[in-house]
Amino acid sequence: MTSLSPQQVEAAQRARDALGAVRGEVAKAVVSQDAAVSALVIALLARGHVLLEGVPGVAKTLLVRSLAAALSIDTKRVQFTPDLMPGDITGSLVFDSGTSEFTFRPGPVFTNLLLADEINRTPPKTQSALLEAMEERQVSVDGAARQLPTPFMVAATQNPVEYEGTYPLPEAQLDRFLMKVSMPLPERAVELEMLRRHAADFDPKDLATAGIRAVAGPSDLAAGAAAVRQVQVRADVAAYIVDLARATRSSPSLSLGASPRATTALLATSRAWAWLSGRDFVTPDDVKAMARSTLAHRLQLRPEAELEGVSAAAVLDSAIGAVPVPR
Template sequence: MDNVNTYQLKIKQVFSEVSKVVVGQSYMVNRLLIGLFTGGHILLEGVPGLAKTLTINSLSKALHLDFQRIQFTPDLLPSDLIGTMIYNQNASAFEVKKGPIFANLILADEVNRSPAKVQSALLEAMQEKQVTIGETTYRLDLPFLVLATQNPVEHEGTYPLPEAQVDRFMMKVYIDYPRKEDELEIMRRMANMSFTDSVSKVLSRDDIFAIRNEINHVQISETLERYIIELVFATRRPAEYDLLDFAPYIQFGVSPRASIALNRAAKAVAYFDDRDYVLPEDIKEVAYDVMNHRIILNYEAEADGIRTKDFIESILRKVPIS
């Protein structure tokens, strides 16, 4: 229990260190830490200027991990990401030049600015934790986490992410504008040049693996496990769950990765709340971030103004905990 208390204090210290630089984005930091401690990749979406990149950069400084920021652009090539084979004239042989993907923490900045072939280069790394260059496969150092940012797809110069890649993100978190009080503080800091980028390192690699182990031991009852399955199946068969208003608009429900992510994320929420057991509220708290990007609506939904958020809210209201 002493170790758990120590780790709880360190997690709070991470929030404190990041808040030195970033104002009012504790929700974003919470989701990033859930991903870090459960091994799940996180996708942040929001208009430019909402401190998505700054938050990830600040978080990386609080960790004793190798960090790489990759700016995705329309002319980026897969080899710029994973590396390539280079011919060494002196040795008369090809040598491997590893790309920036060989780090523990990857910031894929504006990931939807690059075409599908570059985005797809992330698939093997995200799922298998390995990269293939030439005929050789290289294991990536653990922990390995992709924290990606993207602009809304309606913005000019963006490419929709392939569905297979989107599904590999544990959560897709929508970042909104700051509150009035937070924006006032941001304005004052920047106008008075009183901001700082000094963040102390708090968590080591061993700390991260230890916290992951503690979260794995958080208990979830069979009733709540079955509740997660019911939530997942409600997205696939809405008519069976008294969701007839939404049934005509659902093209695909969530994949099995969603049930795994709901379980892991709910355990992390409970752990952050200093509990060793999961409550129904923990599952509901992360349900939207876990499921919003995995539900595929059809064209009729867009025409009729049906939103994924409304569908998920209806699921949480109507699916009982039995």
């Protein structure tokens, strides 16, 4: 592991300050969602993707749009529907009558932050069109690979209570999401603050009315990502991450525990969280803080456990409680 130069250290510090200010800017439009904002920033730093889950009306779309505005990055939104085709996302070849040739017309995936709205409302064939983009950061059309811009992240949303007419994401695709974040219904005080803002003429369709400024940019994300890769992980903390994953694999309530990809994901999110917290090393508390959002969506319950009302999060909490914490 190579150390950062003095210039890189200075750039990383500026980036941390700038990314810290992003939360304040997003809060001008979205009330009390600091955890979700932090998760999206962590995913950008770790080059991962986020699945946002919440009932309609909890500001999932507004959150992503506000984040893009505060980061000064390009964003596009795709409403996933049953008739959406793969080419509608990745792009397709279009015949140019002027040149008598086929030219590639890029789809909405060619952006920095792609909002895949209600991703579980489109058939698996279209869902899988995102897999190459998420994993390889490229799309292949007519045998040619086309690179996506940097940074690139998919923020997908889904409704946790309405399943009619949906296509649940398979385990293989869920495993591609670095984190899953639940956006609950707001507390009473938060909802009152939302009404106060709307009464003061806040328009969620016009972010300019909220006064959101671009306080960070792609260069800050790049500097931050470079600094995150230098965050130290002690051998016993790395062993703790592995032991947590292995504990889920032996749980009698699960038919599928955390995969090796899950352990690397937990390492990545823990390092990013440690860096955002102002440290250059990972602690067991960092691992615990990121475990639920990084691991829970990768666990598959046995049918009998589901019938008993057991949740994957509860199984994960039990595993966290059972694995000895390094000192």
